Amino acid sequence: MTSMPGRQTRRTLLTAGSIAAVSALAGCLFGDGEDDYYDGETFVDDEPDFDGHLEGIDHPGTVDWTEASDDEKIIYVGTGLEGMGYAPRAARVTVGSTVTWEWTGDGGRHDVVDTGGAFDSGELHEEGATFGFTFDEPGTYTYYCTPHRHRAMKGALEVVED
Numbered sequence: 001m002t003s004m005p006g007r008q009t010r011r012t013l014l015t016a017g018s019i020a021a022v023s024a025l026a027g028c029l030f031g032d033g034e035d036d037y038y039d040g041e042t043f044v045d046d047e048p049d050f051d052g053h054l055e056g057i058d059h060p061g062t063v064d065w066t067e068a069s070d071d072e073k074i075i076y077v078g079t080g081l082e083g084m085g086y087a088p089r090a091a092r093v094t095v096g097s098t099v100t101w102e103w104t105g106d107g108g109r110h111d112v113v114d115t116g117g118a119f120d121s122g123e124l125h126e127e128g129a130t131f132g133f134t135f136d137e138p139g140t141y142t143y144y145c146t147p148h149r150h151r152a153m154k155g156a157l158e159v160v161e162d
Contacts, residue, residue, distance in 0.1 A: 041063045042063070042064045043061035048062060048092075048156075050156040050158075053142040053154060054154065054155075058085075062090040063091040064091075065091050065092060065093045066093065066160065068093075070099075070100075073097060073098065073099045074099075074102050075100070075101045075112075076101075077101050077103045077110045078103055078105060078108075078110055079104060083110075084145075086101075086153065089154075089155050090155060090158070092158045092159075092160060093157060094160055094161070095135060095138050096135070096162075098132050098133065099133055100130050100131070101130065101131045101132075102129070103126060105125065108148075109123040109124065109125040110123065110125065110145045110147065111124065111146050112143050112145070112155075113146055115144065116141065116142075118133075118141060123146070135159040139159055140157070140158055140159075141158075142155075142157075143155055
């Protein structure tokens with residue numbers, strides 16, 4: 001079968017459609033460049049389960065920040081597909097660490113609310129806005145975004161003794 005210049009064949013259209021579908025699927029699976037947030041990070045070997053809090057979301061592992069300075073302990077708010085995630089999703093820190101959440105400006109208004117009531121950032125949306133919390137007690141802290149809890153926007157921290 002020959003095709004005329006400027007005219008699409010069925011095979012060409014199917015191939016183009018397949019490429020578009022794969023690209024769209026990759027965007028859904030891998031978000032909006034979210035892998036960049038994990039560049040250079042080290043993950044813990046003994047992954048905590050956080051009482052199942054992170055089930056059902058894309059969770060590449062728990063980042064090990066036990067040797068990081070407080071300046072390096074930044075969790076980005078409004079990451080991934082449509083800005084409905086935290087990055088990293090989970091981290092391990094030592095008692096006395098201050099973790100900072102920094103808003104990307106994507107996905108609308110977000111907050112960071114501990115399920116146990118230890119902290120609540122209030123809703124923010126402006127790019128560069130921050131909220132910090134110092135963890136003085138060891139344990140597991142799970143949190144979520146109130147406006148996007150139904151979209152599984154959640155994260156977790158494991159605080160361990162030095």
